[in-house]
Amino acid sequence: MKVSLLEGSHRQTCTDCAVRGFAICAALDKTELWELANLSRHVQCEPGTTVFAQATMATSFFSVLEGVLRLYKLLPDGRRQIIGFALPGDFLGLAGSAQHEFSADAVGAALLCQFSRASFSRFTENRPRFLRRINELAGRELIRAQEHMVLLGRRSAEEKVASFLIGWRDRLAEVARAGDVLPLPMSRLDIADYLGLTIETVSRTFTKLERDGIIRIVTGGISLLDAARAEALSAA
Amino acid sequence: MKVSLLEGSHRQTCTDCAVRGFAICAALDKTELWELANLSRHVQCEPGTTVFAQATMATSFFSVLEGVLRLYKLLPDGRRQIIGFALPGDFLGLAGSAQHEFSADAVGAALLCQFSRASFSRFTENRPRFLRRINELAGRELIRAQEHMVLLGRRSAEEKVASFLIGWRDRLAEVARAGDVLPLPMSRLDIADYLGLTIETVSRTFTKLERDGIIRIVTGGISLLDAARAEALSAA
DNA sequence: TCCCATTTTTGATCGAAGTCAAAGACGAGT
DNA sequence: ACTCGTCTTTGACTTCGATCAAAAATGGGA
Numbered sequence: 001m002k003v004s005l006l007e008g009s010h011r012q013t014c015t016d017c018a019v020r021g022f023a024i025c026a027a028l029d030k031t032e033l034w035e036l037a038n039l040s041r042h043v044q045c046e047p048g049t050t051v052f053a054q055a056t057m058a059t060s061f062f063s064v065l066e067g068v069l070r071l072y073k074l075l076p077d078g079r080r081q082i083i084g085f086a087l088p089g090d091f092l093g094l095a096g097s098a099q100h101e102f103s104a105d106a107v108g109a110a111l112l113c114q115f116s117r118a119s120f121s122r123f124t125e126n127r128p129r130f131l132r133r134i135n136e137l138a139g140r141e142l143i144r145a146q147e148h149m150v151l152l153g154r155r156s157a158e159e160k161v162a163s164f165l166i167g168w169r170d171r172l173a174e175v176a177r178a179g180d181v182l183p184l185p186m187s188r189l190d191i192a193d194y195l196g197l198t199i200e201t202v203s204r205t206f207t208k209l210e211r212d213g214i215i216r217i218v219t220g221g222i223s224l225l226d227a228a229r230a231e232a233l234s235a236a
Numbered sequence: 237m238k239v240s241l242l243e244g245s246h247r248q249t250c251t252d253c254a255v256r257g258f259a260i261c262a263a264l265d266k267t268e269l270w271e272l273a274n275l276s277r278h279v280q281c282e283p284g285t286t287v288f289a290q291a292t293m294a295t296s297f298f299s300v301l302e303g304v305l306r307l308y309k310l311l312p313d314g315r316r317q318i319i320g321f322a323l324p325g326d327f328l329g330l331a332g333s334a335q336h337e338f339s340a341d342a343v344g345a346a347l348l349c350q351f352s353r354a355s356f357s358r359f360t361e362n363r364p365r366f367l368r369r370i371n372e373l374a375g376r377e378l379i380r381a382q383e384h385m386v387l388l389g390r391r392s393a394e395e396k397v398a399s400f401l402i403g404w405r406d407r408l409a410e411v412a413r414a415g416d417v418l419p420l421p422m423s424r425l426d427i428a429d430y431l432g433l434t435i436e437t438v439s440r441t442f443t444k445l446e447r448d449g450i451i452r453i454v455t456g457g458i459s460l461l462d463a464a465r466a467e468a469l470s471a472a
Numbered sequence: 473t474c475c476c477a478t479t480t481t482t483g484a485t486c487g488a489a490g491t492c493a494a495a496g497a498c499g500a501g502t
Numbered sequence: 503a504c505t506c507g508t509c510t511t512t513g514a515c516t517t518c519g520a521t522c523a524a525a526a527a528t529g530g531g532a
Contacts, residue, residue, distance in 0.1 A: 073386050076472055081386040095375040101382060131367035138374040139331035145381035146337060150309045150317040152388035153432030157489065188510060196389030201489055203511055219498080236312055393519065424480065437519055439481055455528080 013037060017113075022089040022174070023063050027133035039119045045106040051092075054103045061093030061120050067110025068185050072193065073102045082194040084144065085168075085186065088175045093117075094138045108185050152196045160195040161205040162233035165215070169224065183221040249273060253349075258325040258410070259299050263369035275355045281342040287328075290339045297329030297356050303346025304421050308429065309338045318430040320380065321404075321422065324411045329353075330374045343421050388432045396431040397441040398469035401451065405460065419457040 014025060014037045025036060042065070045051060051062065054073060069086040083102055086092060095101055124130055151163055169182050184191070188206075192199045206222070209215045214230050216223040224230060250261060250273045261272060278301070281287060287298065290309060305322040319338055322328060331337055360366055387399055405418050420427070424442075428435045442458070445451045450466050452459040460466060 073382065075386065075390060079390045081389045083382045083385050095378045096371060097375060097379060101379050125368075126364050128362050128364050128367055131364055131371065132361075134371055135332060135367065135374065138371065138378060139333060142331045142374060142378050142381060143333060143337050145378060145385065146309065146319045148385055149319050149381065149388055150311065152385055153317045153429075154311060154315045193389075198490055199510080200491080200512085204489090207511070434520055435480080436482085436521080440519090443481070 014040075017065065019063070019065055019089045019175075023113075024091045024130075024133060024137060025063070027129050032127070032130070036115075036123060039123060040113050040115050043112045043114045045110040045112065047106055047108050049110075050103060050105040051110075051112065052100050052104055054100055056100050058093065058098060058100045059117050061091065061115045061117060062104075063113040063115075064088050064090045064092070065111040065113055068107040069104045069110060070107055070186060070190055070194075071102050071104050080193045081196065082190060083148070084141075085171075085194070087171055091134075091137055093120075094134065094141055107190070157195075157197055157201050157205050158208065159233055159236065160197060161191075161202060161209065162214075162230045164191060164195055165222065165224065166227075166231055166234040169227075181218050181221045181223050185220070250276075253301065255299070255301055255325045255411075259349075260327045260369060260373060261299070263365050268363070268366070272351075272359060275359060276349050276351050279348045279350045281346040281348065283342055283344050285346075286339060286341040287346075287348065288336050288340055290336055292336050294329065294334060294336045295353050297327065297351045297353060298340075299349040299351075300324050300326045300328070301347040301349055304343040305340045305346060306343055306422060306426055306430075307338050307340050316429045317432065318426060319384070320377075321407075321430070323407055327370075327373055329356075330370065330377055343426070393431075393433055393437050393441050394444065395469055395472070396433060397427075397438060397445065398450075398466045400427060400431055401458065401460065402463075402467055402470040405463075417454050417457045417459050421456070 014020065014033045015030075017023070017025075020026065025033060028036060043051075043062075045067070051069065052058070052060070064086050066088055069090075069092075070082050071084045071086055071092075072080050072082040074080050085107070086104065092104060124134070151160055155163065165182065168184070169178070172178065172182070186194075188202050189199045191197075192202045195202065197205075206215070206217055209230075210217050212229075214224075214226045214233075216225055250256065250269045251266075253259070253261075256262065261269060264272060279287075279298075281303070287305065288294070288296070300322050302324055305326075305328075306318050307320045307322055307328075308316050308318040310316050321343070322340065328340060360370070387396055391399065401418065404420070405414070408414065408418070422430075424435050424438050427433075428438045431438065433441075442451070442453055445466075446453050448465075450460075450462045450469075452461055
């Protein structure tokens with residue numbers, strides 16, 4: 001496993017940032033943005049790169065600019081639970097704990113905006129607007145986590161897969177133009193570990209959804225043929 | 237189901253509050269505390285009272301003073317997932333959404349400190365210290381939720397029950413003197429819905445842990461005979 | 473103290489998802 | 503186009519926890 005980061009070239013101007021409108025920095029005015037820019041650096045990650053590992057010191061915070069990260073926790077015997085996928089605009093470090101509570105690695109190539117913990121905290125300290133923005137993102141994250149607990153604890157395999165597809169579609173729609181096929185950059189194993197299933201069950205369930213005419217499996221993703229039926233499965 | 241609250245007598249002074257040291261208001265100085273006190277009222281809840289229901293307008297925030305609340309989400313067909321138990325010092329409203337994302341009801345009798353959403357938000361608005369305190373609690377909540385996802389997605393029934401007992405013991409230790417028996421005020425059904433199991437599986441697992449000499453089942457709780465073995469089960 | 477409703481426990485059986493195994497598809501590199 | 507390694511799919515079988523059913527314990531009220 002690669003654990004290194006490819007360091008980005010140099011500091012960036014935030015004003016033309018692709019996630020400017022919906023990332024954590026959306027709450028900042030021009031002056032503050034410039035100030036924050038001076039605390040940040042861009043980091044380019046190769047596919048599979050581990051950005052940080054569970055139980056290591058959290059010396060940095062990150063904002064995702066491009067790509068997808070998988071966030072996961074491991075049990076001592078190797079069982080893995082993916083607790084979420086981070087997309088452009090997502091912030092890593094909301095829990096604010098001194099140690100990383102989970103590991104994060106890039107699914108495909110990814111570009112991150114990195115802040116040192118200390119300077120970011122200092123910047124944050126006396127900016128109520130920014131603090132409220134952090135609260136807002138943390139609240140959303142908490143709601144997502146609670147919804148995911150229902151999925152993990154109370155839904156069948158078919159409902160889990162359908163919920164995942166609908167949820168993924170909706171999240172992607174927030175950050176990118178939706179095309180005909182829903183790209184699934186993560187592996188079946190990632191999906192299984194996200195849904196609390198095995199890879200075989202995920203695969204069988206995809207096949208079943210395809211047999212039932214709800215989806216079509218294509219390379220690198222699926223086509224949602226019958227979104228209404230998928231939504232019904234994912235809600236019920 | 238009872239859905240009403242018994243309204244408390246009148247406003248309270250916060251200085252002698254039982255949860256003063258570890259509730260959300262721990263971040264406030266004397267003046268602020270007095271100001272916040274004027275926005276709060278105490279609410280006494282009978283056992284089983286629903287404090288608020290999922291998908292209703294969130295017009296109030298609450299801080300738990302005494303008792304235990306169960307926080308849960310329901311699926312349309314009645315399946316229930318308990319996403320957590322709230323103890324004294326816990327704050328309800330961290331997600332800050334306009335609608336309640338889950339329901340909350342009192343397990344036994346409970347005493348709450350209620351704030352109107354509007355006045356609490358106004359109070360919060362320009363107090364970075366207080367905002368950071370809210371962030372701190374939200375972060376803890378998020379970490380708990382992430383840990384619970386691992387439990388729901390990747391642990392066996394026995395591990396789930398052991399984790400629950402250890403986690404409950406540790407949470408109680410934060411707010412009350414630990415006695416010989418660990419009180420379990422919630423029903424087996426509550427425990428089952430918290431762990432993503434059925435009531436029968438929870439009961440059988442308790443019996444098995446007792447047969448194995450790890451716990452002793454007593455009325456209203458359990459005795460942890462072999463905490464080390466329980467911790468091993470809950471970690472592994 | 474005795475009832476009766478509710479909760480908990482136990483037993484028997486079932487089934488959804490896991491496990492084990494092998495075949496098939498895909499893609500990067502030659 | 504071919505090869506090798508990885509990922510995905512499919513099949514056969516097993517198992518853990520769910521379901522269905524009933525007995526036992528608990529507790530509040532007459």
